[in-house]
Amino acid sequence: MSPEAKARQQIDEKLIHAGWAVQDVRNLNLGAALGVAVREYPTDSGPADYVLFAKRTAVGVIEAKRDEAGENLTATEVQTARYANATLKWCLHTAPLPFLFESTAQITRFTDGRDPLPRSREVFHFFRPEQLAHWLEQPDTLRRRLAANLPPLPMQNLRDCQVSAVTGLEASLARNRPRALVHMATGAGKTFTAVTSVYRLLKFAGAKRVLFLVDTRNLGKQAHQEFMAYTPPDDGRKFTELYNIQRLTSSHIDPQAQVCISTIQRLYSLLSGEAIDDSAEDTSLNELQQTAQQAKLVRYNAAVPVESFDFIIIDECHRSIYNLWKQVLDYFDAFLIGLTATPDKRTFGFFNENIVAEYTYEQSVADGVNVGYDVYVIETEITAKGAEVKAREWVDHRDRQTRKKRWAETEEDKPYTGRDLDRSVVNPSQIRQVVQAMKSAVEGQIFATRQETPKTLIFAKTDSHADDIIQIVREAYGQGNAFCKKITYKAEEDPDTTLASFRNDYHPRMAVTVDMIATGTDVKPLEVLLFLRDVRSRSYYEQMKGRGVRGLSYDDMRRVSNSADSAKTRFVLIDAVGVEKSCKTDSRPLEKKPGVPLKDLLQGVAIGHRDDDTVLSLANRLLRLAKQLDDKARARVEKASGGIPVGELGKALISALNPDAIVDAALASARARGVTRSEETLTADEIAAARAARVAAACAPFDKPELREAIQSARREREQLIDHINLDQVTFSGYSAQAEAQAGKTVHTFAEFIEQHKDEIAALAFFYQQPYQRRALTFEMIEELHEQLSRPPLMLTAERLWSAYARVQAAQVRGADHKRQLTDLVALVRFAIGLDAELKPFSEQVDKRFQEWIFRHNAQRGTAFTPEQTEWLRLMKDHIASSCSIARSDFDYAEFADKGGLQKAWAVFGSQIDGLMDEMNRELVA
Template sequence: MVNQTPEQIARDAIDNKLEQAGWHIQNYREINLGTGLGIAVREHPTATGPADYLLYIDRKPVGVIEAKKDQTILTGVELQTARYANSQLKWNKEAKPIVFLFEATGLMIRFTDLRDPAPRSREIFHFFKPETLQQWHSQAESTRHQLHNNMPALATDGLRDCQVSAINGLEKSLANNRPRSLIHMATGAGKTFTAINAAYRLLNHGGAKRILFLVDTRNLGKQAQQEFHAFKPQGKQTFFHENHIVQRLNSNTIDSAAEVCICTIQRMYSILSGQPIDESAEDTSLYEVKQNQKQHKLVRYNPAVPIETFDFIVIDECHRSIYNLWKQVLDYFDAFLIGLTATPDKRTYGFFNENVVAEYSYEDSVLDGVNVGYDVYEIETDITSVGAKLDAKEWVDHRDKLTRKKRWDQTEEETNYNNKALDRSVVNPSQIRQVIKAMKAAVETKIFPNRSEVPKTLIFAKTDSHADDIIQMVREEYGQGNDFCQKVTYNAKDPDAVLSDFRNEYNPRMAVTVDMIATGTDVKPLEVLLFMRDVRSKGYYEQMKGRGVRSLSFEELHRISQSATSAKDRFILIDAVGVEKSLKTESRPLERNPTLPLKDLLQGVAMGHRDNDTIQSLANRLSRLSKQADKKALTKIEQTSGQSAQQLAKSLLKAIDPDAINQQALSNTKAAGITRSEDTLTEKERDTARAQLVAQACAPFDNPKLRDSIESARREREQVIDHINLDTLLVSDFSEQAIANAEQLVQTFREFIEQHKNDIEALSFFYQQPYQRRTLTFAMIEQLHEQLQKPPLLLTTEKLWSAYSRIQPTATKGQNQKRQLCDIIALVKFAIGVEQELKPFAEQVDSQFKQWIFRHNAQRASSFTPEQTEWLRMIKDHIATSAGISRDDFDYSPFSDKGGLQKVWGLFESELDTMIDELNRELVA
């Protein structure tokens, strides 16, 4: 075989890529422009020398390629490419200039569109198809030019300020040809809604033909599709999907008419790598799958999905889905990348070139009233903290983790278990019971004492089995049926239906999950999060907390929780495992753990991991497993896959063995009629052979039943049920930070009163001398409420009452009663020291009334008659709810039902007006 020069090797690779993209390659001397739409002519003469390739579309020259050997720095030859593009071509009478400029080696391609404003080269994965350049060439201006000049002013009606800022910031970034833009926006602030608005504008004004909306779980894809379908552009009478086709990819075929494609990054990786994935891979968040640092490059050019398929890629929750293996998907497409995240880390900022086009933190969103804040309530039990001991020979239940079948047997040896083993190898029902009982008592007496139904509650469990144990205990302790508490995990039956009911219906009141709705999923009525699992990733923990932050109007909350008396203004995080205090890492250490758990190796292979480290690690684990696992478990593996664990391991090792790869490559070339020896095999032929062997070896692991069987064989199949050690509650109270938050809330309230005591009538009322006071009207109270509820204060009577009950519990009464609007009077009087005890305004009125009526009965010649007393009590009740009464009020119920003004005048005559003034003054004062 003749040795090729580096230049020839590069030219062969360039020719191959051009042909894959649909170009016909010809030498200049044999030029035949009638061969097809796109012709790439080698060594085409120009006035300044021969161009390596000149690209013709429909007989017109439109592009030029400058080819260089590998390892060439291509930006250094851009001037040479431009010179050929501007040179005179013999026989060319086309007036349009050559505008598409490429520099290429066998490994890299850079591209410049001279129609762009301030044309700048960019790296691309592959050459464009001729049809694409034909379309671009026929347009008056490039997409980047349209982004720079054609975007109309944003109509801001219906948009929050943070959303306006995000869209304007994004469009400014795109106009400046910034390839990557990051939108940092708090959970609940409307990231998806913002992205849909931006997508609509890009499709209608920015020259976009197709946009990819990339997610990392199928559940988030469904949610995104629902939001696209529910979106109605401003000023339009039709929904988004009625004007633009929205496709959620459930297969590997992209609808040619689709303008928005919603797809998991796992499926797109499968499309581009040619590696099939089991559908369960789309149900696992990439937060939950660890990866090795070294990942074999498997994404390759797919003519059915060329690199220009998408103009823009929106990456939802981009903090967790764009690194290592998955980054290949984003490197493939020639598209602007738009990241959406609520929890960026250092990697996120680095990936998006530190181009943060909008930043709206959780703290900002709470101050604006977009989201609600939260308080932490701590539950600690003895066994949660220090574990327990089971003596040898104790008779206890042993439960199969998968089938949950129990057997009664003695323990073989003494077992000391800690919180890490809890709910994994050992289950202590008393520990679960104590946590659930403490939560129930806390919610009913301290957190939401005035609710008649259980607030919507989400419980985070460690495993699917743990979730089942929690559900049974919740139903038992609350005395409720199956509908009350349900599981929302990927293993649950019809989790989407349960999730929909959890959002929109009365039941279930509680849901237990492991990770399905830990991130991204919107459940606005949630008011309680109970953590029964620890989380060590800072970003993941923030995402999980984000399930509770969504604000909700009174009407919407009341529809789900009918005893709620105000809008959702907070949520409570109940920490039963010390999750608030445990050490958190900046991001989950996906790439720094060389010894991945077997579960992650299996899941990784199912999701497309094909690097040598992963393959070899899995093979070694399976080989070890074949020697350690019991015969029953190994038999199940063989029945599921048709191969023993040892055979599966050998197949994996063979797939990455150089000799086996060479033999497969030789077999492939022989079948193609090509004679090769091992030393003449090309790298591409070896890669193809390796991919075949690896795909064959990894295929069995697509079956989730096999993965479960292997994982079950590795671990102890049984859990010990410890009914002997009874747990005790150590702590059940608001955290120190929650107390500090309450103190700050009260201090803010006091400062507000002091600042506005002269300009808000309802406040000035309490600072004037009694003889100067005017009547305190209901309108004045409503004005005070309105001022307190505005951002950034966001103070409600319920929130203030709850804060006082935490910091001054002995002085705070009526915590278990529904708050009334007039309770703000009691709060003001307590805050400024007029009252030494905080009790509901109605109780204060009742106490003052008793004193008033006792005094008057003593002063009068005769006591009030029973009928007069009944009317006075009705007047007192009216003042308790309205802070006053006037003659006009007697025209309404309940007074009108008993004769109204005429009747009360007949009872009190000329005393009535004096009595009304006196009651208004003394009962409210």
């Protein structure tokens, strides 16, 4: 068979799969089906390879080429256009035909001649005849509607960055750019922006259906909630009252749904027809090991045609769409729109460097949308150096899954490193020392004025590690079960309910997670992130940090943290494992299989990884494991596998990849279809299909989660050694060098602000005037100064400034653990411009000056104030400490009114009262 004949045969098969009846021109029967593809149809420009008829009307043409010419398909577009503009024999039609295809069967390109400036694009498969007929009935195409400019965007309820993102995206779509990237910082409202765009594309661009793609089920739930809560600015009804939304949980796409929300794992299952374990949707693809050779074998599925979606919005697009999963996106003929807070080089490359909006984390902090952060480091000896459990020591051995313990002697010396902690060895002392150091730092230094523990999220390595952390946290803080909870997919309590409580209620104060809320999940009250696991992916690490960046108003902070005295202004990242220093990569490394955990190999095979490396690596692990298991462990695995020994599971995987057996299977399959084949005439698709069938059969047992669980728990390394012998100690606890540098920058920014505005702001001018020119410093002046400092981009509160000075000039700073008052700005300004050599709370300064003033006043008068007068003076002093000054009107406040107010004060001091107030305002504040 010639290359041209092979290509035509495969094109015929693809057309049939898409619902076309394929006919030779001599057997023409346009009534045979809704769509008919006629080979070698005569035109006045020669016979066209295929002419497509939909509902008996000629609608398109296909130019077929041999596969070797695939890279030059665009060169044949002129030929295709010539046939499209030709006169068809026997046929009345309006030239030109609108739908033009060039195809080698392996590669197919499509042009819609009705688009503005028609441009060809590669498509995975031919469209259904129903789709072409529907398009032909439309007055204009989607791309023409997009190019015609959508109505102006109403800007109410939208931030500037969101307006920029929506308008930038629509401008890109109008230019027919197939891929667009929206880079918006965590917390800037990416999902709300996406919903706004989806609404406009459905209403004004006439989009048929939009896919919102996520990589975990939790993110799908969150996106669904955002759609349900959205009310468009030009319609009082909710989004869900206007359009149907389907969150995909099965293999069926609702034909009435205009928005479909799905994980990429679920979508692959739907396209391939291979069932997946529901738990696969609970693990971020960022957590699964990948290799360049792991390829998803996506084939055409008539139930989910390539034209199913007009737009695909890919949430957190930095994670799930490269290498392993890219074919899922290649399948659909749709515009691709990426959303991410942490793009890397792959992201920019995948989206053709078409960045339609860019709003960085630094910009979001400057705008007050997000908050900055400090890094606090805790180092312990065992974390850094590891330890060793000597032979013949009696210690606990614990099963990782059941957590059942047995007390036994160690058979040999067991050295371990920090990387082994909480995997093969658990050292409770190491966890306890970190937790105690965190508690001391937060309560005594980081958030010293808080009465309750700030909302804290702890990142654990495994579910078992999370359980250990929870027990030690509750013990260290002397709290009950409600104080600290686990939020993972394996938690016994409903994780969504616990997450909602963590977000909105007083309890829990702390949560421990592995990866369920590591990315994309909002918990705005978070003020402390403790890393007890390392992360090697830069983008994943940035996403994990992003859990703390969200700003929160003062009122909302007070709802969950009663003693918060301001809006959320920062969060603190506590690094207990060196995560800030560890080497990061722009993407997860393409690791060799020896480094891939058995758990990941099993999970990958269950999801559908069928590349040689994965299958052979799993086979080798199983064969090795078969030699290590005792009889009881072998029996447990056989029971879970339906009687297949673990060694035979491994051998089946190796056998499935036997090249000779694959060829034999392909030949048998051809014979069963009535096709004569020899080894030489087998097509690549037939061999691939035979391989896929053999591997799928060998991998089928691993679909069962109980078998995967049995294999993992049967490993010799299943037990963790509980090291109670080696006690850990903290070797360093303090802010990181980065945090110190940031504190220095904060102090410098404050000094620059004072210098630039010393003549404009009354409170600053007060300090730069000569003493005889000074007028009273009022609380209103301090409020004006505070307002200027706390606005973006400075975001300088008294608490943040005090903390910065405490780090940069610790020897000269007192009262870091005091609750900040607004009047502490007075002390900060005086210290910054050099009036005071020591920074201490304003109230302490007022107390000291008051004592000196009383002493001088009594000495000058010769007689001391009476006890009653002194009590009133102390009340007046306390008021000055909190308000900078005192006047007659202030005697209406409760502390004075309860003692008789201004009338009583007049009775105590007589006409001296006004003079004393003026004197105190000068002496105690100046």
